[in-house]
Amino acid sequence: MGAIDQYLDLWRDHGALLESKSPSVLNALRGAAAESLKVNPLPGPKDENYRHTDLEKILAPDFGVNLARVPIDVNPSESFRCDVPQLTTSLFLVINDSFAETDASRDRLPEGVDVMSLAAYARQNPEFIERHYGALADMKNPIVALNTLLCQDGVVIRVHAGVKVESTVQLVNIFHNGAPLLSARRILIVMEEDSDAKVLVCDHTQTPDVDFCALQVVEIFAGRGSRLDFYDLEESTLKTSRLNTLYLRQEEDSHVLLDSMTLFNGVTRNEFYTRFAGPHASLRMLGLGIEDSERRLDTYSRISHDVPDCNADELFKYVVDDSAMGAFAGLIYVAEGAVRTEAYQSNRNLVGSSEARMHSKPQLEIYNDDVKCSHGTAIGQLDEMQLFYMMTRGIPEAEARLILKQAFMSDVIDGISLQPLRDRLKLMVERRFAGEKSACASCPLPCP
Amino acid sequence: MLSVRDLHAEIDGKEILRGINLDVKAGEVHAIMGPNGSGKSTLSMVLAGNPAYTVTSGEVTFRGKDLLAMTPDVRSHEGLFLGFQYPVEIPGVSMVNFMRAAVNAKRKYFGEPPMGASEFLKLMRQKRAVVELDNKLASRSVNEGFSGGEKKRNEIFQMAVLEPKLSILDETDSGLDVDALRIVAEGVNKMRTPENAAIVITHYQRLLDYIRPDVIHVLYKGRIVYTGGPELALEIEKNGYDWIKAEVDAKDSIKGEA
Numbered sequence: 001m002g003a004i005d006q007y008l009d010l011w012r013d014h015g016a017l018l019e020s021k022s023p024s025v026l027n028a029l030r031g032a033a034a035e036s037l038k039v040n041p042l043p044g045p046k047d048e049n050y051r052h053t054d055l056e057k058i059l060a061p062d063f064g065v066n067l068a069r070v071p072i073d074v075n076p077s078e079s080f081r082c083d084v085p086q087l088t089t090s091l092f093l094v095i096n097d098s099f100a101e102t103d104a105s106r107d108r109l110p111e112g113v114d115v116m117s118l119a120a121y122a123r124q125n126p127e128f129i130e131r132h133y134g135a136l137a138d139m140k141n142p143i144v145a146l147n148t149l150l151c152q153d154g155v156v157i158r159v160h161a162g163v164k165v166e167s168t169v170q171l172v173n174i175f176h177n178g179a180p181l182l183s184a185r186r187i188l189i190v191m192e193e194d195s196d197a198k199v200l201v202c203d204h205t206q207t208p209d210v211d212f213c214a215l216q217v218v219e220i221f222a223g224r225g226s227r228l229d230f231y232d233l234e235e236s237t238l239k240t241s242r243l244n245t246l247y248l249r250q251e252e253d254s255h256v257l258l259d260s261m262t263l264f265n266g267v268t269r270n271e272f273y274t275r276f277a278g279p280h281a282s283l284r285m286l287g288l289g290i291e292d293s294e295r296r297l298d299t300y301s302r303i304s305h306d307v308p309d310c311n312a313d314e315l316f317k318y319v320v321d322d323s324a325m326g327a328f329a330g331l332i333y334v335a336e337g338a339v340r341t342e343a344y345q346s347n348r349n350l351v352g353s354s355e356a357r358m359h360s361k362p363q364l365e366i367y368n369d370d371v372k373c374s375h376g377t378a379i380g381q382l383d384e385m386q387l388f389y390m391m392t393r394g395i396p397e398a399e400a401r402l403i404l405k406q407a408f409m410s411d412v413i414d415g416i417s418l419q420p421l422r423d424r425l426k427l428m429v430e431r432r433f434a435g436e437k438s439a440c441a442s443c444p445l446p447c448p
Numbered sequence: 449m450l451s452v453r454d455l456h457a458e459i460d461g462k463e464i465l466r467g468i469n470l471d472v473k474a475g476e477v478h479a480i481m482g483p484n485g486s487g488k489s490t491l492s493m494v495l496a497g498n499p500a501y502t503v504t505s506g507e508v509t510f511r512g513k514d515l516l517a518m519t520p521d522v523r524s525h526e527g528l529f530l531g532f533q534y535p536v537e538i539p540g541v542s543m544v545n546f547m548r549a550a551v552n553a554k555r556k557y558f559g560e561p562p563m564g565a566s567e568f569l570k571l572m573r574q575k576r577a578v579v580e581l582d583n584k585l586a587s588r589s590v591n592e593g594f595s596g597g598e599k600k601r602n603e604i605f606q607m608a609v610l611e612p613k614l615s616i617l618d619e620t621d622s623g624l625d626v627d628a629l630r631i632v633a634e635g636v637n638k639m640r641t642p643e644n645a646a647i648v649i650t651h652y653q654r655l656l657d658y659i660r661p662d663v664i665h666v667l668y669k670g671r672i673v674y675t676g677g678p679e680l681a682l683e684i685e686k687n688g689y690d691w692i693k694a695e696v697d698a699k700d701s702i703k704g705e706a
Binding site for chain 1: 500
């Protein structure tokens with residue numbers, strides 16, 4: 001019996017209960033999801049794009065799934081506190097997979113921005129959700145299919161046409177449970193024409209001794225002329241697995257920043273599928289991963305240029321230590337008609353120990369001549385001469401290594417457009433390299 | 449101050465230093481000259497503690513302590529400074545943060561608390577003036593995008609901040625125009641006291657017009673083959689190294705036959 005069968009059994013035996021607790025728009029896709037899981041086997045290590053992540057192993061444990069929507073006894077404002085209030089954010093919490101609204105957050109948002117529970121929004125505005133939910137995500141992708149089969153809630157962020165949101169919408173996903181838990185949550189972001197927003201998603205695990213599996217699908221619609229900065233920061237635990245799949249569709253003249261940061265994790269697979277659907281759009285993709293101990297981080301990205309005159313710039317950097325594993329595979333696809341495409345991709349990595357492993361696979365597929373494209377990868381160690389130079393100035397070796405690792409990540413961090421967030425992250429990365437433990441208490445982001 | 453006894457060192461299994469003997473006293477400036485490939489830079493790297501080089505035998509005593517037993521950072525705290533021939537670029541590390549780390553590491557070594565922000569900025573300002581280093585370089589990454597002259601001035605600036613007992617300046621004059629050379633040399637001279645010392649490694653007589661050495665050594669094939677007063681530099685400027693090479697090679701061949 002494969003790992004997926006237990007979820008199909010769960011669906012067969014308890015599907016009625018699950019559906020009774022979910023809006024019908026979400027239920028409508030579950031049948032197709034089950035079919036897809038039956039027809040498409042889970043990709044294994046022999047599949048080119050899954051060589052470094054064993055989905056079977058990640059999904060095999062007997063995780064609980066909160067089908068009956070039993071409330072978990074967590075007081076969000078009690079359980080989640082951070083101490084550096086600098087960045088103005090509107091904070092929303094998702095605890096396990098249930099949306100939990102905070103009191104203060106909604107007041108700060110201007111008219112024309114909806115941030116809500118996906119389930120609640122689906123009941124209130126079913127046509128809207130029906131139009132967008134599952135419209136980008138590919139059901140043939142096993143993570144998407146399993147998420148769609150089990151998903152009961154998540155978050156909708158809708159920025160209406162012409163609305164500019166000054167404060168950052170911060171969404172914090174918290175795992176908190178006494179027993180192993182799988183949560184299938186969904187983030188739907190719809191940027192309507194000429195809208196402008198910044199979204200920060202933080203993943204935290206509060207009960208570090210418990211196994212968790214986050215099964216997350218993000219769908220982002222960037223409408224014509226819209227601007228979105230999307231930051232995704234994982235600070236979970238060694239016992240947390242995260243399977244995250246993001247789909248982005250960009251219309252004409254939309255400008256998007258996707259920033260994926262993994263400071264603490266267990267096993268993470270992040271997938272990005274982006275598509276330019278209108279000309280003169282741009283995408284900046286940034287990623288940083290700090291992996292030590294036994295952690296594993298596997299990133300797959302596919303940037304599709306289907307139309308002319310779009311610009312993509314991708315930079316991912318990893319520092320891999322101890323017996324950790326990092327993997328990056330990125331494909332830039334330029335279709336026949338997508339002339340005057342500019343696309344750049346770079347993956348650079350530091351490997352700090354002989355047991356650590358880094359796998360990198362940059363790829364370009366170009367079907368027309370009128371393009372400017374480049375891709376490159378580098379895997380290396382800290383520069384011995386830089387280390388020596390610093391030590392001759394009296395800086396002890398450990399500190400010099402720390403400073404050099406921090407410096408290595410500086411161009412990724414400098415790509416963050418929000419100054420307060422950039423400063424916070426600089427500090428977080430510094431603390432991370434200094435070996436401070438993952439805990440919400442060490443998170444310098446401003447939360448109530 | 450510094451006593452080097454029969455120092456042998458190699459890199460990648462190749463012996464470069466083949467028995468160096470050198471004594472430097474407080475208040476002295478020594479110049480080390482010599483043709484290309486004679487081991488001048490290797491000597492500076494070995495004294496500063498570059499782990500790429502292996503000391504195979506010999507002793508180095510620095511202010512009464514075993515220098516070779518110290519890591520490069522401790523050598524710095526104890527008062528040794530190396531001005532690099534090719535200062536290293538460190539992208540992503542600003543000059544200010546770099547110097548703050550250096551200053552505070554030294555203070556920590558001597559059990560002092562970190563320097564306050566305003567005191568630190570004042571120190572930077574003061575020391576920049578010594579070598580006329582532009583303020584705008586402070587916010588840049590270490591040596592990144594610096595011109596050749598700026599890099600060398602930056603070395604002397606760091607030296608001024610760290611106030612070493614013994615400075616080794618490895619070809620600080622190479623790649624400098626006359627004005628930059630004068631500024632660098634004046635910077636070095638300003639720091640000269642009866643309590644500290646310097647070893648100036650150079651190819652040419654030119655720098656020695658500005659920094660007057662007390663003793664000049666000629667390094668050839670990994671050994672100091674000639675030691676003399678300032679007049680030795682003039683002789684080398686006039687006649688080159690060939691006469692020294694010829695003398696040494698002749699002695700070597702006699703030894704070989706015997």
